[in-house]
Amino acid sequence: MMLSWLAIVRLGLVQMALGSVVVLTTSTLNRLMVVELALPAVLPGLLVALHYGIQITRPNWGFLSDTGGRRTAWIVRGMTLLAGGAMLASLGIVVLKASFAAGLAVSILAYALIGLGVGASGTSLLALLATATAPRRRAAAATITWLMMIAGIAVTAGVVGWLLDPYTPVRLLEIVACVTLGSVLLTLLATWGVERGVIARPAPEPMPFREGLAEIWAEPKARAFTLFVALSMSAYFMQELILEPYAGLVFGFTPGQSTQLSGAQNGGVFAGMLAVGIAATGLGLGALRTWVIAGCVGSAAALAAIALAGQSESALLLPATIALGFFNGMFAVAAIGSMMALAGEGRESREGTRMGLWGAAQALAAGFGGLVGAASVDLLRLAMGPAPAFGLVFAAEALLFLAAAAMAARIMDARPRAPQANLVPGE
Numbered sequence: 001m002m003l004s005w006l007a008i009v010r011l012g013l014v015q016m017a018l019g020s021v022v023v024l025t026t027s028t029l030n031r032l033m034v035v036e037l038a039l040p041a042v043l044p045g046l047l048v049a050l051h052y053g054i055q056i057t058r059p060n061w062g063f064l065s066d067t068g069g070r071r072t073a074w075i076v077r078g079m080t081l082l083a084g085g086a087m088l089a090s091l092g093i094v095v096l097k098a099s100f101a102a103g104l105a106v107s108i109l110a111y112a113l114i115g116l117g118v119g120a121s122g123t124s125l126l127a128l129l130a131t132a133t134a135p136r137r138r139a140a141a142a143t144i145t146w147l148m149m150i151a152g153i154a155v156t157a158g159v160v161g162w163l164l165d166p167y168t169p170v171r172l173l174e175i176v177a178c179v180t181l182g183s184v185l186l187t188l189l190a191t192w193g194v195e196r197g198v199i200a201r202p203a204p205e206p207m208p209f210r211e212g213l214a215e216i217w218a219e220p221k222a223r224a225f226t227l228f229v230a231l232s233m234s235a236y237f238m239q240e241l242i243l244e245p246y247a248g249l250v251f252g253f254t255p256g257q258s259t260q261l262s263g264a265q266n267g268g269v270f271a272g273m274l275a276v277g278i279a280a281t282g283l284g285l286g287a288l289r290t291w292v293i294a295g296c297v298g299s300a301a302a303l304a305a306i307a308l309a310g311q312s313e314s315a316l317l318l319p320a321t322i323a324l325g326f327f328n329g330m331f332a333v334a335a336i337g338s339m340m341a342l343a344g345e346g347r348e349s350r351e352g353t354r355m356g357l358w359g360a361a362q363a364l365a366a367g368f369g370g371l372v373g374a375a376s377v378d379l380l381r382l383a384m385g386p387a388p389a390f391g392l393v394f395a396a397e398a399l400l401f402l403a404a405a406a407m408a409a410r411i412m413d414a415r416p417r418a419p420q421a422n423l424v425p426g427e
Contacts, residue, residue, distance in 0.1 A: 016152030017183035054115025055363035062356025072191040074124035082117025083180035090176040143277025235400035237369035268325025289412040295331025296405035300398040307394035
């Protein structure tokens with residue numbers, strides 16, 4: 001028995017809870033450090049990078065969920081770690097005002113816990129979806145869970161922003177406590193009994209983690225897909241830290257206008273994800289491989305348009321940014337669906353380890369891509385004006401997306417070879 005649509009939606013609630021907690025730490029707390037505490041922006045940047053870096057432990061969590069019985073138990077444990085880390089991070093904001101050293105120590109521990117929690121819950125959730133979702137439903141499952149996560153991020157950011165004004169440390173702690181406690185309770189309710197009736201996979205032979213990971217790395221397809229994830233996600237995140245500064249420095253956008261531009265991009269991401277879910281599952285149009293390649297190529301074209309817009313300060317920036325979001329969303333949900341399908345290939349009962357390996361590659365690429373994009377712009381601006389400096393970085397990102405498309409065409413099957421690896425919904 002595979003997961004029902006209701007069970008998939010319930011697991012989407014876990015993603016919603018995860019996004020709700022993470023947005024507090026990567027957005028709200030960052031702003032408080034820089035604005036209210038007048039700390040250098042590099043501090044929250046390094047803390048966020050730490051939470052990404054800690055996620056190199058994802059293969060460990062996947063291995064544990066493979067060998068430790070019910071995956072929902074690891075989802076709940078991870079969410080509890082994440083909630084505790086977020087609560088500690090908000091306490092770190094309060095402590096930083098009184099003592100920088102003590103506050104920094106608390107914050108480092110908090111963001112390490114956040115990385116561990118995201119790794120444990122997110123990896124186990126994806127592994128459960130990969131092993132218990134019918135092949136024809138994988139694209140829709142990826143779309144549902146990620147759209148719910150985006151909704152959780154958007155709603156939490158808006159509500160918390162409204163409740164937090166006027167800011168006081170006590171109000172911050174109360175709000176974060178409510179969000180984190182609510183997320184843990186929602187996760188408990190969403191996962192309660194969801195694995196009941198799902199066909200149990202045989203537990204893998206007991207072995208040390210390193211041997212299990214080496215076993216997965218020895219699989220050519222798993223190794224190639226890891227490299228694809230690292231390449232494509234580096235391209236995906238390179239623009240994350242530079243698009244709004246580009247709009248301000250080159251086009252003269254105000255902070256409010258650049259924020260609206262970012263919102264338009266996220267709207268495009270939502271539409272792209274929804275389009276793939278409807279087309280691939282609802283209408284049976286195309287394999288996920290096709291959508292991955294189309295998303296990469298479309299993202300490259302949109303980035304080229306964004307780069308060209310800056311050379312003439314044209315009105316092309318807004319539609320090109322929306323298009324970038326749309327093709328990014330198309331690529332992301334198709335890649336996640338492909339990841340879920342490929343997790344079942346190779347040695348039996350190692351889906352969690354594979355998802356962990358790919359999740360670690362994604363997290364490291366996110367931190368690396370954003371850092372490289374920002375650093376490259378800073379260096380290029382020393383030698384040329386803002387428009388050509390940003391334009392060159394966007395062009396480089398477009399080339400990375402084209403390389404990722406070529407790699408996807410080579411390593412992903414156009415047609416499935418077995419039911420478990422079926423990438424074409426409805427067959």
